[in-house]
Amino acid sequence: MAMIGYVLKRILMVLVGYLVAVLVGLIAVVMIYAILSSLPNAPGYFGLMEFTPVAVLVVPPLGMFVYFLTIILTGAQTLVFALIAEFFSLRSFWLHMLFGAAAAASGFMLIWPAAADDPERWADMGIIAGAGLVAGLIYWLIAGRDAGFRRPLIKAIPGTV
Template identity: 85%
Template sequence: MAMVGYVLKRILMVLAGYLVAVLVGLIAVVTIYAILSAVPNAPAYFDLMGITPIAVLVVPPLGMFVYFLTIVVTGMQTLVFALIAEFFSLRSFWLHMLFGGVAAAAGFMLLWPGAPDDPERWADMGIVVAAGLVAGFVYWLIAGRDAGFRRPLIERLG
């Protein structure tokens, strides 16, 4: 019975870690665009992208739409990565960051398939992957450090 409780706790930690990581990843995207738009001689494109997140703050339903859309496009690959981490008890922060970056890139490709020669698309991809790395690190802080459906030996003995 204690094992079932432990697995349920891990599932809740994975879910909470994912939801918080998505939110932090979206904040990281906004922050990166804001920093890039402040760089001298930055393309006007970054100025536009630095202003558009204000619309998400001013219109909360739009913000919720962006949050839930991000959950939809990154949910499946994140579930696969979380299950791999839990089954194999992978607890390395760099691996969770890598998983976050790959999940963000895959979600971005679902939303914006298009011409591979568009330089703005590759700039956006780099920004989204960087935000995914941040989200992966946040996920590791919440749920990844103790990954594994099997309880640690010390906890089983105590």
């Protein structure tokens, strides 16, 4: 019975970690565009992307639409990555960051399938992948540090090892 409780706790942690990571990832996209728009010779639409979140704040249903669209676009691949991390007890932060970047980039590819062929979209894909790195780090902080459906058999005694 304790094992079922532990697995349910892990599932809840994965879900909460994912939902918070998506939110932080969306904030990271805005911050990255804001920073890049201040660089010299930055494309004009970088500046537009800096102010787009104002519309999301003014019209909350639009914000919820963007949040849920992001969840739909990245949910399947994130579930696969989370199951791999939990099954193999993968707990390294850099691996979760790579999983986050891969999930974000693949979600971007679902919106723009021809992005790999369009050099103008490469910068956007890099920005989205960078935000995925941040989201992966947040996921690791919430759920990834203790990844694994199996509980440790022996806990270390403080002062030893």
